[in-house]
Amino acid sequence: MAEFTGYTFPLSENSLKTEEIVRLTGPGFEDEILRINQAFLNINALAGVTVIERSLTTPEMGSKISKIFEKAEKTALFVLTLGRGYEKIAETYRGDSLLYYLTDVIASEYTEVIAHVVNRKIAEYASSLGLGSSNRYSPGYCGWKLSGQRALFSFLPPIPCGIELTDSSLMKPVKSISGAVAIGRNIRFQKYDCGICKDEICLYRKKFIL
Amino acid sequence: MDNYIEKISICIQKGKINMDSPYPPDMKGLPGADELTGEALKNGVKANEILTGAMIPAMGIVGELFKDKKLFVPQVLMSAKAMNSALVHLKPYFTSGEIKRRGTFIIGTVAGDLHDIGKNLVSMMIEGSGWDVIDLGVDVKSEQFLEAVKSNPNAVLGMSALLTTTMESMEKSVRHIRDLYPNLRILVGGAPLNSEFASRIGANLYAPNPQVAVEYLNS
Ligand code: B12
Numbered sequence: 001m002a003e004f005t006g007y008t009f010p011l012s013e014n015s016l017k018t019e020e021i022v023r024l025t026g027p028g029f030e031d032e033i034l035r036i037n038q039a040f041l042n043i044n045a046l047a048g049v050t051v052i053e054r055s056l057t058t059p060e061m062g063s064k065i066s067k068i069f070e071k072a073e074k075t076a077l078f079v080l081t082l083g084r085g086y087e088k089i090a091e092t093y094r095g096d097s098l099l100y101y102l103t104d105v106i107a108s109e110y111t112e113v114i115a116h117v118v119n120r121k122i123a124e125y126a127s128s129l130g131l132g133s134s135n136r137y138s139p140g141y142c143g144w145k146l147s148g149q150r151a152l153f154s155f156l157p158p159i160p161c162g163i164e165l166t167d168s169s170l171m172k173p174v175k176s177i178s179g180a181v182a183i184g185r186n187i188r189f190q191k192y193d194c195g196i197c198k199d200e201i202c203l204y205r206k207k208f209i210l
Numbered sequence: 211m212d213n214y215i216e217k218i219s220i221c222i223q224k225g226k227i228n229m230d231s232p233y234p235p236d237m238k239g240l241p242g243a244d245e246l247t248g249e250a251l252k253n254g255v256k257a258n259e260i261l262t263g264a265m266i267p268a269m270g271i272v273g274e275l276f277k278d279k280k281l282f283v284p285q286v287l288m289s290a291k292a293m294n295s296a297l298v299h300l301k302p303y304f305t306s307g308e309i310k311r312r313g314t315f316i317i318g319t320v321a322g323d324l325h326d327i328g329k330n331l332v333s334m335m336i337e338g339s340g341w342d343v344i345d346l347g348v349d350v351k352s353e354q355f356l357e358a359v360k361s362n363p364n365a366v367l368g369m370s371a372l373l374t375t376t377m378e379s380m381e382k383s384v385r386h387i388r389d390l391y392p393n394l395r396i397l398v399g400g401a402p403l404n405s406e407f408a409s410r411i412g413a414n415l416y417a418p419n420p421q422v423a424v425e426y427l428n429s
Contacts, residue, residue, distance in 0.1 A: 026282025028233060097330060098287045104327050146374045168322030168375040 004050045004157050007121070011082075012041040014113050016106070024105050029098070036089070036103050043085035045114040046161035049078045049122060056155075056180070060148030065137050072182035073131065076122045077155045080114050081163050081176035082107055107175045115177045122181045123189065132187040138179035139169070152178055214250035215264045218243055218296060222268035225288025227295045233288055244295035257303035261340065265296055269338030273421035276335075283331065290334035311342040312428065314365040316358045318350030320383055323376035328400065332368060335420035339428060352383040359391060366427060369413075371400040381411040388412045397423050 021033050056075040057066040069075060086107045093099035119136040126133035140146040149169040153160070164172045171178065220226075221243035224234050228244035241249075250260055272289045275281045303309045315336045319329050326348050337343045344362065346354055350369075359367060367387070371380040377400075384396055396413045408416035417423035 025284050028235070029284050097290065097334065098284055100330075101283055101287055101327060140374070166322060168373060168379065170322060170324060170373060170375070172324075174324050 002050050002052045002155070004048050004160065006161065007047045007049070007118075009045045009047060009080075009114050009117055010041075011043045011045060011110055011114075014045075014110070014117060015041055016109060016113065021102075021106055021109065024109060025102060029102060032099060032102055033106070036093070036099065036106055039089050039092075040086075040106060040110060043082055043089075043110075045080060045082050045110070047078060047080035047114060047118050048156065048160045049076050049118065050155050051076045051125070051183070052155060055182070055184075058148055058151040060139065060145035060151060061137075062143030062145065064143050068134055068137075068187070069180070069182045071184055071186050072134075073184040074126075076125075076133075076181040076183060077152055077178075078118050078122070078136070078180070079153075079156060079160050079163050079171075079176065079178045080111070080118055081161050081171070081173055082111055082114075083162055083173055086175045087173055111175045111177055115179070119181060122183070126181075126183040126187075129183075131183050131185055133189065134182040134187050135190055136179045136181050138177060149178060152180065214246060214253070214255050215259065218246045218250065218260060218264040219268040221246060222265060222289055222292045222296065223271055225285055225292050227288070227292045242295065243292040244298070247296040247299040251299055257300050258309045260296070261300060261309055265293055265338070266340050269293055269335065270424070273335050273339070273419075273424055277419050277421040283327075286331065287334070290338055293334075293338045312340040313342070314344060314362045315341045315368060315427070316344045316346065316355070316362060316365045317368040317370070318346035318355060319348040319370045319372075320376050320380040321349055321351045322379050323371050323373055324348045325370065325372035325400070328372065329370040332370070332399065332417075332420045332423060335424060336368075336427065339424045341427065352386045355383055355387055356390065359387065359394060363391075366395040366397065368397045368399070368423065371398070371403065374402050377402060377407065384411045384413050397426065399423070 016037060018030055018033050022030060052075050055070050055072040057069050090103050093103050115136060123133045137144060139148040139152060146169050149165055153165050163176050166172060224237060226234060226237045226242040228242040231242055232238055247260060272286055276286050300309065317329060317333055319325055333343045333345050344358055346358060355367060359365060369380055371377050380398060397415045397417050398408050398413045399417045403416055405416040415426050
């Protein structure tokens with residue numbers, strides 16, 4: 001199997017500003033957000049990437065994503081997680097609905113931030129080889145069936161970065177993301193990629209951050 | 211008297227819990243739902259009037275605004291907290307039977323799924339509309355749902371699933387429970403679901419947000 005490279009990303013180096021969080025939670029709770037956000041800065045997110053030296057398509061990917069991945073010369077498969085650090089914070093606030101919710105939102109946003117960082121790392125790796133790279137795609141999005149998690153995890157070591165895949169394809173700890181990036185001469189990053197998918201409720205459709 | 215009803219209602223709508231609570235900033239230092247409910251009862255306002263004239267309608271307004279995306283989740287949570295602070299004063303009246311809940315609502319996130327944010331919000335809104343809520347938590351197996359229904363045969367059941375894979379476990383649970391309780395009302399919710407799925411698996415309603423569930427329950 002191709003090598004799995006592990007990374008540690010301290011959230012303190014990727015910190016979110018209160019304003020960025022307020023955009024998600026609405027105003028009025030800046031003090032609480034500041035306090036909770038502070039606790040997140042002690043967390044080290046973990047990520048791991050395996051690059052395989054060929055294109056990869058799986059039956060669960062669906063035709064739209066497959067079309068992108070079949071052109072690849074290499075495929076990067078990744079996972080990332082906030083790990084147990086998040087769960088400890090969430091436990092502290094479980095008894096208070098507001099603080100628990102804010103913790104959840106902040107954690108989800110940090111998970112997305114780290115996914116972005118991983119996507120960028122893979123892009124840097126690709127460009128160091130003179131190759132292009134795609135957006136990140138995840139099982140459960142853009143027509144890639146969630147059950148495709150199993151095939152994705154088969155390219156990673158058991159329990160990568162401490163992430164366990166349950167029978168329902170859920171990752172534990174919960175604040176985790178898995179996905180793949182296509183790498184190759186004819187692969188390009190798409191600024192706005194929602195054209196390939198019809199999912200009207202998808203959060204990326206609103207954010208346009210792909 | 212009307213004054214108390216009006217004031218308690220506003221506190222709940224705005225999420226003003228008590229005097230010490232700094233939220234919302236424009237009500238800083240003023241009494242909240244907690245103190246006003248205590249005072250109202252002391253001054254002879256009937257518990258039932260507070261419940262049905264202030265608390266339930268106030269949460270209805272909040273639910274409606276949330277449905278229309280005019281409120282963020284934290285604002286709704288503050289309203290629910292204010293509501294709960296008022297409910298504490300009404301507890302003895304529930305115990306004595308002077309006032310009654312509309313019914314019992316059992317809720318849980320289905321087996322294999324750990325998402326709880328949506329479920330928690332639904333619990334609070336349904337409680338705020340006058341129901342007793344039994345929250346079974348996350349990763350709830352059919353047997354646990356069944357156990358709860360057995361102990362509360364007149365209850366309405368709510369299930370949450372946020373993943374396409376756990377929609378399958380929701381389907382299994384609903385079919386299993388439906389076989390044993392053909393008349394039980396079952397509501398389902400969660401981002402990847404839709405009405406078609408709900409009716410296919412034998413649920414009575416797909417609720418995209420808590421307000422739709424509240425309207426159904428109270429109709
Ligand atoms: C935040 C989020 C994340 C976060 C945190 C996840 C977590 N578990 O904590 C992060 C970024 C980590 C994440 C990761 C993933 N996610 Co995600 N995520 C979301 C998102 C954007 C919001 C979920 C949320 O908290 N909503 C807020 C609450 C308030 O809303 P809610 O739960 O929907 O509940 C409301 C209603 O649905 C309703 N309701 C809910 N239940 C019930 C029950 C009853 C009875 C009633 C009446 C009403 C009701 O009322 C609630 C209040 O309005 C959703 C998209 C979405 N639009 O919902 C995707 C979503 C859940 N994720 C999805 C996916 C695929 C994933 C990943 C598998 C992607 C990947 N491959 O990495 C991973 C899995 C993580 C894991 N642990 O396994 C999919 C799941 C669908 C599917 N295809 O199976 C979704 C739906 C996005 C999509 N594709 O549209 N995710």
